[in-house]
Amino acid sequence: MDQLNVHIVIQQFANSGVPMESIILLLLFPLIATFVALLRNIVGIKTFGIYTPTIITFAFYQMGLKYGIAVFLIVIIVGMATRFSLKQFRLLPLPRTAINLTVVTLAVLLSLVFGGSLQRTGFAATAIFPLLIIISLGEKFVAVQIEKGSKQALILATETLIVAIGGYFILSWDVLHVFIGQYPWVILLVIPFNFALGKWTGLRVREYHRFRDVIKKIQ
Amino acid sequence: MFSYFTAGGKILGMNARNLHYIRPHNLKRAIRIADDKLLSKRILNHADIPTPKLIAKISSRTSLEHFDWGILPNSFALKPNRGLGGEGIIVVYGRKKGQKDVWVKSSGSVVTLDDLKNHIQNILDGAFSLSGVPDTAFFEERITLAKEFRPYAYRGIPDIRVIVYNGVPVMAMLRLPTKESHGKANLQQGGVGVGIDLSTGTTTTAVQGKSKVIEYIPGTRLLISGIKIPYWKKILQLAVEAQRASKLGFLGADIAIDRTYGPVFLELNARPGLSIQVANLSGLRRRLERVSGLKIKTIARGIAVGENLFGGEIEEELEVTSGKKVIGSIEQVKLISEDETEIEVEAKIDTGAYSTSIDIELAKQLGFEKTLTAFDKIDLSMYDLQSANEKDLKKELFEKHSSNVPHLKDVAIVFTASGATIRPIVHIQFVMDKTTIDAKVNIIDRSELKYPMIIGKRNLHKFLVDVSK
Numbered sequence: 001m002d003q004l005n006v007h008i009v010i011q012q013f014a015n016s017g018v019p020m021e022s023i024i025l026l027l028l029f030p031l032i033a034t035f036v037a038l039l040r041n042i043v044g045i046k047t048f049g050i051y052t053p054t055i056i057t058f059a060f061y062q063m064g065l066k067y068g069i070a071v072f073l074i075v076i077i078v079g080m081a082t083r084f085s086l087k088q089f090r091l092l093p094l095p096r097t098a099i100n101l102t103v104v105t106l107a108v109l110l111s112l113v114f115g116g117s118l119q120r121t122g123f124a125a126t127a128i129f130p131l132l133i134i135i136s137l138g139e140k141f142v143a144v145q146i147e148k149g150s151k152q153a154l155i156l157a158t159e160t161l162i163v164a165i166g167g168y169f170i171l172s173w174d175v176l177h178v179f180i181g182q183y184p185w186v187i188l189l190v191i192p193f194n195f196a197l198g199k200w201t202g203l204r205v206r207e208y209h210r211f212r213d214v215i216k217k218i219q
Numbered sequence: 220m221f222s223y224f225t226a227g228g229k230i231l232g233m234n235a236r237n238l239h240y241i242r243p244h245n246l247k248r249a250i251r252i253a254d255d256k257l258l259s260k261r262i263l264n265h266a267d268i269p270t271p272k273l274i275a276k277i278s279s280r281t282s283l284e285h286f287d288w289g290i291l292p293n294s295f296a297l298k299p300n301r302g303l304g305g306e307g308i309i310v311v312y313g314r315k316k317g318q319k320d321v322w323v324k325s326s327g328s329v330v331t332l333d334d335l336k337n338h339i340q341n342i343l344d345g346a347f348s349l350s351g352v353p354d355t356a357f358f359e360e361r362i363t364l365a366k367e368f369r370p371y372a373y374r375g376i377p378d379i380r381v382i383v384y385n386g387v388p389v390m391a392m393l394r395l396p397t398k399e400s401h402g403k404a405n406l407q408q409g410g411v412g413v414g415i416d417l418s419t420g421t422t423t424t425a426v427q428g429k430s431k432v433i434e435y436i437p438g439t440r441l442l443i444s445g446i447k448i449p450y451w452k453k454i455l456q457l458a459v460e461a462q463r464a465s466k467l468g469f470l471g472a473d474i475a476i477d478r479t480y481g482p483v484f485l486e487l488n489a490r491p492g493l494s495i496q497v498a499n500l501s502g503l504r505r506r507l508e509r510v511s512g513l514k515i516k517t518i519a520r521g522i523a524v525g526e527n528l529f530g531g532e533i534e535e536e537l538e539v540t541s542g543k544k545v546i547g548s549i550e551q552v553k554l555i556s557e558d559e560t561e562i563e564v565e566a567k568i569d570t571g572a573y574s575t576s577i578d579i580e581l582a583k584q585l586g587f588e589k590t591l592t593a594f595d596k597i598d599l600s601m602y603d604l605q606s607a608n609e610k611d612l613k614k615e616l617f618e619k620h621s622s623n624v625p626h627l628k629d630v631a632i633v634f635t636a637s638g639a640t641i642r643p644i645v646h647i648q649f650v651m652d653k654t655t656i657d658a659k660v661n662i663i664d665r666s667e668l669k670y671p672m673i674i675g676k677r678n679l680h681k682f683l684v685d686v687s688k
Contacts, residue, residue: 041234090337092344093351146346147303149408201235203227210497211230213432217500219226 006181020181025058025171027180027187032057032167034190034197039163041197044206047160048140056137056160057167059130065168067115067123069161071108071134076157078107079138083145093146097139104138229502231493240384240507244468245489252465253489256300257357259465266464268457268484271296271477276357283339288320288332291358297335299347300355305405307347309338310361310375325374325402362483365476367449371395371436374402378475379415379448381458382491382503384468386515388455388525389506391415392498393422393448397437406494411436413443414499418530420451426497450482455525457484459518544652546682552672553650556585557626564671566651568684572675574631575658576642578665581672587645591662593624594643604632604639616641631661649674654681 006014014020033054039045047053060068082103086096108131115123137160145153170176180187208215231240245253252258260270274295277283293314299307309330315321320332330338341347342356368377375396382390392412396402399409406412406428414423425443427433436443448454458472461484471491477483496503506529515521552566554577562584582591597620602612609632616630629644642661649656651674658678665671 044233090341092340093346143351147306152407199238201232201238203230203232204234207230207232207493208223208227210430211227211493211502213430214230214496214500214502215223215226218229218502219222 005178007184010181010184024177024180025061027184028171028176029054029058030187030190032171034194035167035170036163037194037197039166041200042204044204045159045163046156047163048137048144048156052137052140053160053163053167055133056164057171059133060164060168061171062130063126064122065165067126068130068134068168069165070111070123071126071131072137072161072164074107074111075104075134075138076141076154078104079141080145080150080153083142097142100142101135101138105135108135226502229505230496231503231507233493235504236493240469241490244384245470246466246468249466249468250489253467253487254301256298256302256486257355259487262464263461263484263487266460268460268464269480269482270359270484271362272360274358274360276300276355277339277343278355280340280343283336283343292360294361295358296361297338297356297358299342300357301348301352302342302354303347304407305403307338307342309335312361362475362485363478365449365478367447368395368476370439370441371443371446372404373397373400373438375400375404376475378404378473378485379454380412380488380491380495381455381472381474382495383458383462383470383472383521384507385510385513386459386462386518386521387510387513387528388417388458388522389510389529390495390499390501390503391417391455392495393446395436397427399427399437406492411443412494412498413446414495414501415448416530417455418526420448420454422446422448424498424500426494429494430497432497432500449476452522453482455522456518457482459521461487463518543681543683544654545685546652547685549670550651550674552674554581554585554672555648555650556587557646558586560585566649566672566674567670568679568682569673570676570679570684572673573677574633574675575660575678576633576663576665576673576675577647577660578668578671579662580666582645582662585647587626587662590624590626590643590645594620594627597624599641602641604634604641628659633661633663649678652682656681 006020010020010023013023033050036047036050036053040047040050056068056072063071079100082100086099091099112123112126141153141157144156203211252262257273257276260273263270274292275286275290277286294312295310297309297311302308310325311322311330312325313323315323315329322330322335324330339356342354345351345353348354362376364372364376371377373396377393377395380392380394381388392414394404394406395411395413396404397409397411401408404410406426409428411425411427411433413425415421416423422444425433427437434443435441454474454476457474458470461472462468462470465487467487467489469489469491471488472484473486473488475483475485493503509528510524513524515524546568548568550566550568552564554562554564562581564581577585579591582588597616602616604612613630613632617627620630621627624643626645627643628646631642631644633640633642640663642663644659644661646657646659649658656678660672665673
């Protein structure tokens, strides 16, 4: 990004040695979190909390959408299969989760190697932390699976994925980066916005659908 | 379209439930009680609210190792203390014959002692508790299926959810276990939720799962509406009492009916679900707003308010949409004769009869004595009563006698199983359910019958008849 086009504060931050991209991404983090909150409270999309979809959005951003989704799907599918095959052994929860993580991690590693052998070097060279973030999602998934069943867990995983993909497109919108660079204070607006959101008690878009028969009746 | 959104405003959504009802009315301390089944049990029992009897609890690995399995009765339920949504519960119906330490579950499959130990171990490790915190397992008496519910429940035990707010029961539903829900009375798992009319305890509309409206019990031709819930008053009372005892301002009270003990309190719920609105096809938000701020001093008052505000909705709605009043098969009626004499009687509503009749004695009290005496003088033996000549006959009789029989408005020829009768017809007014009807009624001896008046189709077009009333 052009140093001359950014706000003076950002420029000073950059001069003190913080990489420009880190500054912008950190400033955009609240925006993505707000996006997730908005989808939850106004639309009614359910995700694994607010942290998971937000952080996965950033992992996708680092890894690229294609590889991000690939790893996400591998984690969910392998995680689910492992849980089912471990069920019969009746293990205590933590050791069972550790085995689950082991299998998932190995599966991701193998797929990276496989990707490398197909000359998909971009995939093979994926940074470690975005990978670990997505792998650790597997634990959340298994926890929900135990608490609410596989169907609910799959629904949550799918909706988390959709939200993360949406977040990815916002995050990789160049205009937004330039804009935040120029007007970093704008990001503070998410606070009053979330205040309003936190007091809003209307029906969610999905609830209009869920309660359609009731609405028709009392209309 | 716009009205769609305003109607939506009467429904309680997740946002409003959390912000307006759970957050301010269910304080942390109260929620802690609800999330701890053993603590709930203690607090409810202290307030004389019956719960399934506790048999034993196991809170550590050591006590599991030393547990005396001999104390278990033949049937019991094993539960995690902090389980969510009915997960981790094993219900045992009896011991397998001839085998030691083998039990039969509700599904018909068996559990061994090792299975139970393993399951308890899982409970202790927190496999079923929120965020995996270590938990306690306990055994309690199994609730037996009340015979009234036998045709409607697939395995499992139905229970009744009552939402109580500010001391007033505001909405209720019956939850039925189904094949899809594997015998669990849980909507999320495919159970059926049936709306209940608060004042009568009669079921109305129903939902399966989260939003599918149904009319029949799945897999049967049994109509869901019109089931009368036994012990209804007692159930409402327990729900309101439980709110007082638990201090949960916005409570979902779960109550089951045991074949021997009657209503038994199952569970306090601090975050009651919203599907109850689909089961009742009615919005909670409006109801909660109506109750909010009322000063409810006693339990009885709270129940009365709930019944008055939210009961009889079906009837009211019918009356609004059809413009007709809903009456029962027996109604209190005020009769007004032409000289303004007023007499109140109980009348039988008979949609099988065409016209309205009153008893001779009643007619006399209404001032038709002279009419009857004059009518009796007419010699009717010369007439051949057949439905073919009915019209002409009536005309002839009326024209001939209207001058000498006072108040005579017409003549009726009524054909019954015991033969035909000729009856005088007079004009009266009667008031039923605040509606005044001008009626021509015939007079007949009803002294052998229970009700002195029978109201037929001809005078019922302003009403709908609910035979269960």
